[in-house]
Amino acid sequence: MIIERHSLISGARKAHGSVVIIDVFRAFTTAAYVMANGAERIISVGSLPEAFALKRSNPNWVLMGERDGKRVDGFDFGNSPFEIKEIDFSRKTVIQTTSAGTQGIANAKAAVEILPGSFVLAGAIIKHIQKTQPEAVSLVAMGSAGVEPSEEDELCAIYIEEALKGRTSDFDEMKLRIRRAPSGSKFFDPSQPHFHEEDFQMALDLDRFDFILKVMKTDRIYVIREKP
Numbered sequence: 001m002i003i004e005r006h007s008l009i010s011g012a013r014k015a016h017g018s019v020v021i022i023d024v025f026r027a028f029t030t031a032a033y034v035m036a037n038g039a040e041r042i043i044s045v046g047s048l049p050e051a052f053a054l055k056r057s058n059p060n061w062v063l064m065g066e067r068d069g070k071r072v073d074g075f076d077f078g079n080s081p082f083e084i085k086e087i088d089f090s091r092k093t094v095i096q097t098t099s100a101g102t103q104g105i106a107n108a109k110a111a112v113e114i115l116p117g118s119f120v121l122a123g124a125i126i127k128h129i130q131k132t133q134p135e136a137v138s139l140v141a142m143g144s145a146g147v148e149p150s151e152e153d154e155l156c157a158i159y160i161e162e163a164l165k166g167r168t169s170d171f172d173e174m175k176l177r178i179r180r181a182p183s184g185s186k187f188f189d190p191s192q193p194h195f196h197e198e199d200f201q202m203a204l205d206l207d208r209f210d211f212i213l214k215v216m217k218t219d220r221i222y223v224i225r226e227k228p
Helices: 008-014 027-036 048-057 101-107 119-132 151-164 171-180 182-188 197-203
Strands: 002-007 017-022 041-044 062-067 093-097 111-117 136-141 212-217 221-226
Touching (some): 002 151, 008 101, 017 101, 017 151, 027 041, 027 062, 027 101, 027 111, 027 119, 027 197, 027 212, 027 221, 048 062, 048 093, 101 111, 111 119, 136 151, 151 171, 151 182, 171 182, 182 197
Parallel strands (some): 002 136, 017 111, 062 093
Antiparallel strands (some): 041 221, 111 212, 212 221
């Protein structure tokens, strides 16, 4: 098994084989909680016009996502796992668009399969890859807006890579590094109330879920929940 690590939108374009698109803060943490709360599927889109067009055609679908970390005007929810943790999404279709994570999905054109990744799903992703044994694995850390590396996504990629190579990472040390980084400290900044401290804690709840998220491609890209 060949394992490569890439970063940002440019890295997603280079990724091939079994591709893990990593967005810890917060797209694929939030998506995991949405699916755990009963959603049927998440439709992943790159642009706001596409998201709004889908909502107009399907008024019962749920709009979720952000730009610059903030909920988009007209959306039902932002990109916060804390804000949706008690929401019942049973049998709902959720449209998700974000600045980084969904952009990675949209740009991973050479992937054989795409797995949205975060720490809450890390163990299940590792188990799936160990079981399927793909020839190539690409771990893509999406960073901030897909253009600037971030500590949490890079470390999540390292954590998964090390596990696939049979090595153990010091997750507590990783968590401290993420807390000190700008992308982590913003969740403790009162001047940025759209970043909840609870989001930080929920995103770093390692291996919370025992399922993977898997991207399916038909007439559009959507994400389903699947046991590894």
